Amino acid sequence: MVPYGSHGSEPLVDELFNYIDTHQDEFVQDLKDWIAIPSDSSDPLLRGDLSKMVEITAESLQALGATVNLVDMGEEKLNDGRSIPFPKAILAELGKNSSKATVCIYGHVDVQPAKKEDGWKTDPYNMTEINGNLYGRGATDNKGPVLAWINAVKTYRTLDQEIPVNIKFIIEGVEETGSPGLEDLIKANASFFADVDYIVISDNLWLSRKPALTYGTRGSAYFFVEVEGGTKDLHSGTFGGIIHEAMRDLVYLLANLIDSSGHILIPGICDDVAPLTEEERRLYENIDFDLEEHKNNGGVNTFLYSTKEEILQHLWRYPSLTIHGIEGAFSGPGSKTVIPSKVIGKFSIRQVPDMKSAVVQQQVTKHLEDVFAKLKSPNKLTVSMQIGASPWVADVNDPQYEAARNAITKVFGVPPDMIRDGSTIPLARIFQDLTKKSVMMLPIGGADDGEHSQHEKISRSNYIQGTKLFAIFFLELSKVHEELMAKKQP
Amino acid sequence: MVPYGSHGSEPLVDELFNYIDTHQDEFVQDLKDWIAIPSDSSDPLLRGDLSKMVEITAESLQALGATVNLVDMGEEKLNDGRSIPFPKAILAELGKNSSKATVCIYGHVDVQPAKKEDGWKTDPYNMTEINGNLYGRGATDNKGPVLAWINAVKTYRTLDQEIPVNIKFIIEGVEETGSPGLEDLIKANASFFADVDYIVISDNLWLSRKPALTYGTRGSAYFFVEVEGGTKDLHSGTFGGIIHEAMRDLVYLLANLIDSSGHILIPGICDDVAPLTEEERRLYENIDFDLEEHKNNGGVNTFLYSTKEEILQHLWRYPSLTIHGIEGAFSGPGSKTVIPSKVIGKFSIRQVPDMKSAVVQQQVTKHLEDVFAKLKSPNKLTVSMQIGASPWVADVNDPQYEAARNAITKVFGVPPDMIRDGSTIPLARIFQDLTKKSVMMLPIGGADDGEHSQHEKISRSNYIQGTKLFAIFFLELSKVHEELMAKKQP
Numbered sequence: 001m002v003p004y005g006s007h008g009s010e011p012l013v014d015e016l017f018n019y020i021d022t023h024q025d026e027f028v029q030d031l032k033d034w035i036a037i038p039s040d041s042s043d044p045l046l047r048g049d050l051s052k053m054v055e056i057t058a059e060s061l062q063a064l065g066a067t068v069n070l071v072d073m074g075e076e077k078l079n080d081g082r083s084i085p086f087p088k089a090i091l092a093e094l095g096k097n098s099s100k101a102t103v104c105i106y107g108h109v110d111v112q113p114a115k116k117e118d119g120w121k122t123d124p125y126n127m128t129e130i131n132g133n134l135y136g137r138g139a140t141d142n143k144g145p146v147l148a149w150i151n152a153v154k155t156y157r158t159l160d161q162e163i164p165v166n167i168k169f170i171i172e173g174v175e176e177t178g179s180p181g182l183e184d185l186i187k188a189n190a191s192f193f194a195d196v197d198y199i200v201i202s203d204n205l206w207l208s209r210k211p212a213l214t215y216g217t218r219g220s221a222y223f224f225v226e227v228e229g230g231t232k233d234l235h236s237g238t239f240g241g242i243i244h245e246a247m248r249d250l251v252y253l254l255a256n257l258i259d260s261s262g263h264i265l266i267p268g269i270c271d272d273v274a275p276l277t278e279e280e281r282r283l284y285e286n287i288d289f290d291l292e293e294h295k296n297n298g299g300v301n302t303f304l305y306s307t308k309e310e311i312l313q314h315l316w317r318y319p320s321l322t323i324h325g326i327e328g329a330f331s332g333p334g335s336k337t338v339i340p341s342k343v344i345g346k347f348s349i350r351q352v353p354d355m356k357s358a359v360v361q362q363q364v365t366k367h368l369e370d371v372f373a374k375l376k377s378p379n380k381l382t383v384s385m386q387i388g389a390s391p392w393v394a395d396v397n398d399p400q401y402e403a404a405r406n407a408i409t410k411v412f413g414v415p416p417d418m419i420r421d422g423s424t425i426p427l428a429r430i431f432q433d434l435t436k437k438s439v440m441m442l443p444i445g446g447a448d449d450g451e452h453s454q455h456e457k458i459s460r461s462n463y464i465q466g467t468k469l470f471a472i473f474f475l476e477l478s479k480v481h482e483e484l485m486a487k488k489q490p
Numbered sequence: 491m492v493p494y495g496s497h498g499s500e501p502l503v504d505e506l507f508n509y510i511d512t513h514q515d516e517f518v519q520d521l522k523d524w525i526a527i528p529s530d531s532s533d534p535l536l537r538g539d540l541s542k543m544v545e546i547t548a549e550s551l552q553a554l555g556a557t558v559n560l561v562d563m564g565e566e567k568l569n570d571g572r573s574i575p576f577p578k579a580i581l582a583e584l585g586k587n588s589s590k591a592t593v594c595i596y597g598h599v600d601v602q603p604a605k606k607e608d609g610w611k612t613d614p615y616n617m618t619e620i621n622g623n624l625y626g627r628g629a630t631d632n633k634g635p636v637l638a639w640i641n642a643v644k645t646y647r648t649l650d651q652e653i654p655v656n657i658k659f660i661i662e663g664v665e666e667t668g669s670p671g672l673e674d675l676i677k678a679n680a681s682f683f684a685d686v687d688y689i690v691i692s693d694n695l696w697l698s699r700k701p702a703l704t705y706g707t708r709g710s711a712y713f714f715v716e717v718e719g720g721t722k723d724l725h726s727g728t729f730g731g732i733i734h735e736a737m738r739d740l741v742y743l744l745a746n747l748i749d750s751s752g753h754i755l756i757p758g759i760c761d762d763v764a765p766l767t768e769e770e771r772r773l774y775e776n777i778d779f780d781l782e783e784h785k786n787n788g789g790v791n792t793f794l795y796s797t798k799e800e801i802l803q804h805l806w807r808y809p810s811l812t813i814h815g816i817e818g819a820f821s822g823p824g825s826k827t828v829i830p831s832k833v834i835g836k837f838s839i840r841q842v843p844d845m846k847s848a849v850v851q852q853q854v855t856k857h858l859e860d861v862f863a864k865l866k867s868p869n870k871l872t873v874s875m876q877i878g879a880s881p882w883v884a885d886v887n888d889p890q891y892e893a894a895r896n897a898i899t900k901v902f903g904v905p906p907d908m909i910r911d912g913s914t915i916p917l918a919r920i921f922q923d924l925t926k927k928s929v930m931m932l933p934i935g936g937a938d939d940g941e942h943s944q945h946e947k948i949s950r951s952n953y954i955q956g957t958k959l960f961a962i963f964f965l966e967l968s969k970v971h972e973e974l975m976a977k978k979q980p
Contacts, residue, residue, distance in 0.1 A: 240840050255742045301868055
C-alpha cells in the first residue's frame with residue numbers, strides 16, 4: 001500500500017487528504033461517541049437509545065447544512081401485544097445543483113446486540129483502540145462507514161470547498177432487524193429518488209486486505225418439501241415394516257437434489273445462468289483471495305474446486321444448493337423409535353443472474369414430483385417456495401463504478417478487487433428494483449472486521465482511508481458524470 | 491365367547507369359577523384401592539406413594555401365606571444431585587413341594603404418569619366403572635394383572651384347596667422407568683430362580699377381542715450414522731457451492747438403507763432370518779386381526795402388504811428399518827440458511843430370530859462405508875450401534891404354553907391367538923438370558939386398554955376372566971408338568 005497524502009498534481013486532493021489526516025483523532029472520537037450509544041434495534045428496552053442515535057445522526061447531517069426530514073416509520077408490535085414506535089428514518093438532502101450528479105448514500109445506525117458477557121475482550125459500547133483497530137459494536141457495521149461519509153462532507157465544508165456532487169442520505173435504524181418498512185419508505189418517497197443518479201451502499205466488507213467494489217449478490221430460493229404419511233407419529237415396533245414411511249420418501253427426494261460433486265440434479269436449473277464472458281473472467285484473475293485462509297475460516301479441509309477462480313465463481317456467479325435440515329423428524333439427542341408422520345425437508349438454492357425465482361420454483365417442483373412419482377408412494381407430497389429473493393448484479397462499467405475505481409486507486413494505490421457476495425443481501429436489489437437507479441456497494445470494512453461477532457472492529461486505517469475514499473469519490477464521480485453528460489449532449 | 495362357570499366334568503374348576511364370579515365385586519374393589527395410590531415411578535415427589543404401593547403388595551402376598559423378601563434396590567440419583575431410594579423389589583415364595591412345578595410370576599406395581607388435565611374423562615386415580623370398563627391409571631398396566639394373580643391364589647386359599655404348583659413372585663416398582671436394577675436383582679438372586687420351571691409375564695395386551703399368548707418380540711439395533719464436514723456450522727451464502735456438505739452425504743446414505751417397497755438394502759441383512767416353517771405359517775391363519783382397524787389406529791391409508799398374514803409376519807418375524815430423524819441439522823420451523831457441519835442420522839432395525847446384533851452391526855457398517863466410499867467425499871463417516879437388543883422367541887410347544895392354551899380354551903371357549911409383538915420388550919429376553927428358564931407372556935389386557943394413554947382401563951370381564959384364567963393355569967400347568975415328569979422317568 002502506498003503512503004497516502006501525496007497527490008501533487010491535484011491540490012484539492014492533497015488539501016482534503018491533509019485535513020483528514022490531521023483531524024483523524026477528532027473523527028475517531030466521533031466514532032467513539034456514536035458507539036457509546038447502544039442502538040441495538042433488536043432490544044425494545046433500548047429503543048430510547050436507538051431513537052437518540054437517529055436524532056444525533058440527523059443533527060450531524062443538519063450541521064453539514066443538509067435539509068433533514070425525519071420520517072415516521074410506524075409502530076413495532078411486540079410479542080407481548082404492546083407496541084413501541086420504530087425509530088424514524090432520515091431522508092436528507094445537501095445541494096440541488098442540476099448540473100451536478102446526485103448521489104444517494106444509504107446507511108444505518110442501529111447495531112447487532114452485544115454484551116461483554118458474550119465474550120468481548122473490551123466493553124462493546126466503549127470503543128477501545130488496540131494495535132490500530134477500533135473495537136466496538138457498530139464500528140464497521142455500520143456506524144464507521146456512515147461517519148466516514150459525514151467526515152468526508154465535513155472536510156469539504158470546513159475547508160470551504162465546493163462539494164462536487166449533490167448528496168442525499170437515506171439512513172435507517174432497523175437494518176439489523178430486516179429493514180421493515182424500507183420498501184414502503186422508498187415507494188412513498190419516489191420524488192426524493194427522482195433526481196438521484198447513483199445510489200451507494202457502504203455496508204459490507206472487503207474480501208481480503210485489498211480494497212474492493214461489490215457488484216453482485218446471489219439470490220435465494222428457499223423450499224419446503226413436505227411428505228405426509230399419516231395423521232400421527234407412530235411407534236416403529238407397532239408399524240415398522242408395514243407402512244410407507246414418510247422419512248424414507250423424504251431422504252430419497254433430498255438425495256436426488258444434488259450429487260457429491262456439487263452438481264445440482266434439477267433438470268434445466270442452470271439453463272438461465274448467465275454465461276461467463278471474457279470480460280467477467282478477467283475480473284477474477286487478480287482478485288486477492290487466499291483459499292487456505294477461507295478454508296481455515298470455515299473449519300473445512302477440502303473444497304470442491306481447486307483454483308481461486310473456480311471457488312469464487314461457484315460462490316458468486318453459479319447457483320448452489322444446500323440441504324439445511326428436516327422439520328418434524330426426531331432431532332434430539334439419544335434414541336427414539338418414532339416413525340414421524342409428517343416431515344418437511346428444507347433446502348435452498350442460491351440464485352444467480354439470470355435465474356428467475358418463478359422458473360426455479362417450477363423446475364424444482366416438477367423434478368421433485370417426478371422423482372416422487374417413481375417411488376409409487378401413497379404418501380402426500382407438497383413442495384412450496386418460502387422465499388424467492390432475486391440475485392443482484394450491476395454493470396461494472398457504470399460511471400459510478402469507474403469513479404469508485406479511480407478514487408480507490410488514488411487513495412490506496414491499487415485498483416479494487418471487483419467482487420460479489422455469495423449471500424443474499426436484499427438492499428441493493430430493493431433499491432435497484434424500486435428506483436431503477438444505478439446501485440453500487442462500496443465497502444470500507446476489512447475482511448476480518450467481524451460484523452455481527454464479538455470483537456467487531458474497524459481499523460483506524462480503514463476508517464480514515466475510507467473517509468478519504470468517500471471524499472475523493474465525490475470528485476471522481478463529478479468528473480465521470482460530467483464526461484457522461486458531455487457525451488450525451490448533441 | 492361361551493358362558494363361563496359350567497365345567498361339570500371338573501368340580502374344582504366349577505368351584506373356582508363360582509367363587510371368582512360371586513366375589514368379583516370384592517376383586518374390583520381391591521383394584522380400585524390399588525389404583526387410588528399414585529405409584530408413578532417417574533415422579534420423585536410420589537416416591538412415598540410408590541413405596542407404600544410396594545408394601546401393600548407385599549402384605550397381600552403375605553396374607554396368602556407367602557414368604558416375602560423386600561429387596562433394597564439402592565438409590566436413584568436425581569437431576570438436581572440429590573438421591574432418593576428406589577422402591578424395594580419383592581421376591582416372594584409360596585409352596586416348596588419338589589414334586590410340583592414351580593412358576594415364577596413377574597409383575598410391577600408402578601404406573602405411568604397421569605393427570606386429569608392430560609385429557610382424562612375420569613380421575614385417573616379414582617377407578618370408575620363405565621359400561622363394563624374399569625378406568626384408571628394402572629388398571630391394565632400392571633395392577634389389574636398382578637391383582638388377578640393374587641385373586642387366583644386367594645381363591646384357592648379361601649376355598650381351602652391345594653394350590654397345584656409352587657408359586658414365586660418377582661414384583662418391581664420401576665418398570666415404567668426402564669427397570670433399572672432388575673438384571674442385577676436377577677443375577678444376585680440366582681438361588682431364587684434355581685428351582686423355577688416357568689416364568690410368566692402378564693404385562694401386555696391381546697391383539698384383538700380374542701385372548702392371546704405372546705411367544706416373541708422383535709429386538710432393536712439402533713444406529714447413529716454421523717457425517718462430519720467441518721468444525722463449525724457455516725452460512726450457505728459464504729460456503730454454499732464450494733464444499734462437500736455433510737447433509738448431502740447423509741441423505742444419500744439414508745436413502746440407500748431401504749427402498750420404497752420396504753425392502754432393506756443392506757446386503758446379507760436377511761440371511762439369518764429364520765425361515766417360515768409350515769407350523770409357524772399355520773399360526774397366522776386363524777389370528778383375529780382387522781387390517782382396517784389397525785390402519786385407523788395408526789392414521790394411515792395404505793399398508794405395504796395386503797393380507798393379514800403378510801402384515802403380521804412383517805410386524806413380528808421379519809426385520810424392519812425405520813429412519814427416525816437427524817440430529818445436528820436445522821429442525822425448527824421457518825427458514826434458516828445454515829450448512830450444518832456435523833449431522834447424525836438415526837435409524838433402527840427391528841431384529842428378528844435368528845439375527846445377531848453383532849452381525850447386523852457389521853453388515854450395516856460395511857454397507858454404509860461402501861456407499862460412502864462411492865461418494866468420494868472428504869467428510870468423516872462414523873457408524874455406531876447405540877442399542878443392540880436381541881429379539882425373543884419362545885417354543886410354542888413348551889409345556890407352559892400348552893397349559894396356557896388349555897386354560898384359555900377352558901375359560902374363554904376358544905384357543906388363544908398365538909401372537910408376537912413387533913416392539914422390543916426386554917423383559918422376556920432378560921429373564922430368558924439370565925435364568926435360562928422357559929418364559930411366557932400371558933396377557934389378560936384387551937387390545938383397546940390404552941396402556942400409557944389417557945383413559946387406561948381394563949374391562950371387568952377381562953379382569954375377572956383373567957383371574958379365572960390364572961387359577962386354571964395353575965391346574966393345567968400342574969397337569970402338563972406331571973405328564974412331562976412322567977415321560978422323563980425311566
